[in-house]
Amino acid sequence: MNSSALSQITLPESPKILMILMGSLGDVARGIFLLPPIKSRYPGARVTWVVEPKCEPFVRLHPLIDEVIVFERGGGASSIAKIFGQLKDVKAVVSLDLQRHFKSGLFARVAGARYRVGFHRKDSKEFNWAFNNLHIAPEPQDLPKLSHYLKFLNILGIERVDQLRSGLEELDLSKFWPERVESNLKNYVVVVLGSSWHSKDWLASGYHDLIRELLSRQGRTVILVGDNNHQTVALSLMQQLRSERIIDLTGKTTLPQLVAIMRGCSFMVGPDSGPAHIAGALGVPHITLFGPTSPARTAPLGSLKLVVQSPVGCSPCYKKRCPGLNKICMRLISAQQVLAKAEGL
Template sequence: MTNGNRGPVPRRILIVLMGAIGDVIRALPLLGRIRRAWPDAYIGWAVEPKSEPLLRNHRWVNKLIVYDRRHAPWSFVPFLQKIRSERFDLVLDLQRHLKSGFISMISGAPERLGFAPENSKEFNHLFAARHIAAQPRMRLKLLQYQAFADALSLPAAPVEFGFELPPAEDSRARGFVAGAPRPMMGVILGSSWRSRIYFPESIAEVIRGLAFPVEGSPGLFPVLLGGPDDRGLAVAVMDELAQVRALNLAGRTSLRDLIGIFAECAVAVGPDSGPMHLAAAVGCPVVSLWGSTSPERSAPWGFADLAISGQIPCHPCYLRECPIGRECMRRISPQTVVNTVRRALNAHSSRTAGAIGDVCHSGR
């Protein structure tokens, strides 16, 4: 079998995209497009532990090759040996760093496709046998990854993420919110960069502004979501809420649990983060808040119109720590967030079925 003008169809394919949760999520539509075009291909993915849960038992992935850099450098050689032993004939380097380029080369694959030199870092482009077309810097990352499929002359395909939890996992995930009033709002608290995080008093003001039904929009029951590092922020939000009841799940759920939880939410709101992209991937409307980064490049797929940026001259700065106290995030008015959430609910009214109206209670 041949691939148009590109020669034989590759039988064993490796995707190299190791770290960021949001990046891995946005690469899944590329994987789906490959699987549609080449249903019999064996597809491996080189990944780090923090993103591995997203790909575990994924129906489009045959093999996960996990590199745990906490045990570096001793873990790197066995990892490379595993890559080499798989005898891949095509590698797609989506990471564009020195390490991913080295992994691509050491795989022994004759076909190694990477980003163009102007889009690469740390001389990554030197390890690729062929490059995709140069990408505009501010193009959505999901579309940049799709350019790999274009370079392989694959047919166009719908944007799909392919998330499916096994019944037992799905039941566990939805069990976290089984007793919560509907409709629910997922409140994403944290981000890997401190410069992206919204303030607890602002989050609480958004929650209070949406707790009561207004002009046909139902009241929303807030579910606070985050990892162990977000517990302090969750407590600060709960302390600000006064008489509004909320479900605090910060630090209690896994990344895979969020797949089922977001499927139960009418809407989600939060900063640029992996969970933001995960919510969008399962079809939950996301109102995203932007400080140091830009929605032009990273808005959640399908919901770019719900992005809100803090407009100051230095936005976007792409600094992990803000030297001026996250002024861009402070410029995002809670009322603007409230209004945008209501607009999202009106546009996706089917997700608010079973609205219970006022979700204010005397306790927390």
Template sequence: MSGQHRSSAASDLEPFVAPRILLVRLGAIGDVVNALIVANGIRHHLPAATIGWAVHPLSKPLLEGHPAVDRIHVWKKGDGLRGFRGVVREVRDSSYDVALDLQRLQKSALLARFSGAPRVLGFDRGRAKEQSWLWTKERILSGHPREHMVLQYQRFLDLLGLPRAPLLRTLATDSESEAWAVRFVAEACGGAAPILLNIGASKPEKLWPEASFRALAPDLERDFPDVPVVVTGGPQDVQMGRALGQAVSKWHVLTGETSLRQLTALLSLSRGMVTGDTGAMHMAAALSVPTVAIFGPSDPLRTGPFGRGHVILQGGEPVALPASLSCLPPRVRCPMAATSPAQVSFQMRQSWLR
């Protein structure tokens, strides 16, 4: 049955009154955000299901308290073989009926296979990495490698036999984080919805230069004179955030100061975000916050912000997500600096001042 999927949810899951389903998507933040469509889809169609998720600590806050996740299995990256054995024992004790490898790597596929679940689902051979397809028993239908990851994850719902439904990536938050965001916007932003400049990225080649962010200041002052600007990023971005704050004193700098829950709450109160290809971009897209997303070496067709209301720039040119995979534009790789501040400002005016 490799590479096959069935159209009837009843035929796939009829033996289980309340199936126990394990999702393995260990990281990174953006990948976990996009994979939430699988958990949300299962919860929508099978509200009595028990859904577990194996994840690395970095992305754990995205899943804590999430209405579509019942149990979290944390695999600490630095614990080596001992950590792997520990998380395997934990998932085996949970007696899952189905395990889904949503990461397509050897380590994620091995965890799904060793979970003890009778059904182990994974990526098709052409899109799997490290020959991880060898460890799975059922695989999603083959597809184009540049298909957006959200749509690739949707194929797991197809393989489970679940009817297609709206693709939901709801993010969890909490009352404390929401109160912090409301207080910050009231006190620092005068109650106005801010524009966020997210300066961080997981890889240096995905960083838009500090000088480019700084050069946005005159255009932001001209085009959005009454809109506060907040600089966000992770602990590794503190130095760059401080430099921007010193260069543009009106900007509020929060680099390294927000948790994922706080960033979720702040995004929900924001007017829009300028960002590179990073987890915060996918969080904004999941919350339907308009983004101007700057891409360089990575493929925006596959990992760009999913949904409407977003602008993608690569090499300074807008990138439109195609209606069909049969007419894809050529793959482009370029430096992040190939997109200029003027091009970003133009798209902000076009998209956010209508």
């Protein structure tokens, strides 16, 4: 099939659609915005999503996903054989390879859909393009990643999306509310203490000054979230600030519990991370601290005006570890800059 000769495909009214997006939580949180337009155009569609274990609980929350296939990375030959069988069993008529790596391209090819849609060769990696037979057009590197994903809809015959929705807006999350947090909690802020990149993490002193002001000037309750790697910072903040209005949930929540906590908050603060893009999917304001990555590309949906970024020439560098400048892009962000963005939220 000549991908350059075909701008749209013709699908049955109840197509089986395979979506492949396994990687980062932030990418998955943006990818789910494709689901409401797809289900609106094809109400009888059956959507199967391929994901890795880290993001599985989040994907399983979504009411528009009919089946979840989990790839156990590191599981050896048996894991590969298992997912190959599962992919073939889907019998998809179209696959959407949103991952753009070798592995996702291989999975799309093994699934055997008639239409295998992927990124253009210029925008993919590891020969991913070679596994797919339809490709979206190349785009500028600073195009927002969500906008890039939405280009896949055009090939499905969905040319216009009047209102961006994630499909999570009306989801009942009450059963996931953590027991250690009072159920009627109001006027609270969720503070994300880090990300998977060391270079994106803000200084502990910055968090200290910010939280102190949120407690004293704004009378907020502050909930600290993050994974096990952020518990040391959280413990230090708890010991220094000594307030009953700080709740430490770092390393203590499941993904569904985190989503439930996030949806009820006034706003969030944190680096460019997975929770930031879940906030975008929930419609929650997120003050995002940008350093090594570009807000033009990855600012959470609806929160571009809440970006805080220091004016250093080496940003964005897209390095997971700062190459010798001691994270100057993050060090120069002050608590006062963040508080200025919080006014009125």
